[in-house]
Amino acid sequence: MATPLTADALLAALRAEGLNVVEVGDWREHNRNHKGAWGPVHGVIVHHTVTSGTKDSVDICYDGYDELPGPLCHGVIDKDGTVHLISAGRANHAGSGDGRVLDAVVHEASAPGPGSDDTDGNARFYGFECVNLGDGEDPWPAAQLEAIERASAALCRAHGWSSASVIGHKEWTATKIDPAGFSMADMRGRIASRLGTTPGGPTEPPAEGGGDPAPAVTAYTVRRGDTLYGIAESHATTTARLADLNDLDEPDVLRPGQELRVPAPGNDHEPFPGAGFFRGAPDSPVVTAMGRRLVEEGCSAYAEGPGPRWSEADRRSYAAWQRKLGFTGSDADGWPGRNSWDALKVPRS
Known part of the structure; x- marks a missing residue:
């Protein structure tokens, strides 16, 4: 739970994360605050626009249309990774969604599949619309995906949230399919890794132990x-x-x-993706690679697998690994930390 960022703070947070930001029109005062609450905020929702072209996409998100007046998000992320700011207040982007999902986001826990649409998401989430047709064929350039990662991380960093506070529109309501074309679980993993760095820094965390890290x-x-x-x-x-x-x-x-x-040489192990990555119950090949290493180390609690979806068996297996390293108490609760992760040497997946 947090008070929404002011327009100045929002702009500063995005630019501090290394993003190219364009201010559109009177975005600071362009909002739907007269229609309902704006805040407290709990997280970020990622969308796709179902449009092509930067100008047309920004225009429709700024103005909206007869059935849905603008602004339709807080920022539009175009194909080259530029963030176009169009609002700093309540926006028509999330609509109604599942209150159980909101509760999971508040507690930074694994969210259930959305069911009933009983909660106003426009009051509780920031929203980024990303320029994409959403047909599963329109590509997501690397620069655009990195900008989604950076923009989400900027807001998480500003509010002290983990990557579990970032969801896709389809994870908020079963009436939507966006974003289509990339995995939100993988994106949360990228955001978690970025949150382990300084703002605007590289995606991967710096090497431990002092000295200059090897280039990524x-x-x-x-x-x-x-x-x-x-x-x-x-x-x-x-x-x-x-x-x-x-x-x-x-x-x-x-x-x-x-x-x-x-x-680069010596960069053949997965960097620590951050504790929030695992608490978000990711579905990722990183989890499979981790499980295989735990089995190799004799720390298996698996009845079957391991597989890509984080499970209670993964947590119990990882707790056994932490105890093998000599950790006790809350340091051996099965949630990966940087020291135990680096010692496990999970191969890149």
Whole structure:
């Protein structure tokens, strides 16, 4: 629970997170506060616009339409990652949703699937509309996904929230499908990692132990006969991660002499994604990779699996690992911490 940020504080938080922000019209006073409460706020909802083009998307989110007057969100995130601020007050973005979901967000716990629409979300959530057709085929450029991550992290940081405070519209109400085209569980993992850094810093947390950390990425020059799969395998990563790092529209087409960004040597383990990542009950390959390492270490409480969805079996297994390292009491409650995570050495997934 928190008092909504003032317009100045909202703008400052976004820019401090390294975002390019455009102020649209009289966004500071452009709101629906006369129609109902604005605050206390509890989290962030991510949407897609079902439109294309930056100007048209910003215009419709600013003005709205006959059935739904604007503003339709607080900020529009375009394809190149720019955030267009259109409101600092109540906006018509969330509509009615499930009060049980709101309760889960308030307690930063795993949210149930939405059912009844009995609670006003416009009063309780910030909203970002992201330019995308929402058909599952319109791409999400790396710059846009990073901006969603940064914008969400900026508000979480400003209010002291974890990544569990960020949900998709489809997680708020069963009447919506947005955002379509990427996983909100994975996005919460990215936000959790960013919250472990200083504002505007790199996505991955700095190395422990002092000194200069190894760079997260390095350059690789494509040679004749190279494939993206082969390059990914030789750098302990995946083709999807390489495509994301390099914004590859055609990942099957590589040219000799082409320079790619690849994970740097010694960067072959998953960085600690943050405690909030796990409390959000993620569905992620990171959880599977973690479970396999726990099994290898003789710390399995699994009847079956491990699998990608965080479960009570994962928590019990991780508690066994913490006890193996010598942790006791609340330090061995099964919720991963940075020290135990780094010691587990979970391979990149």
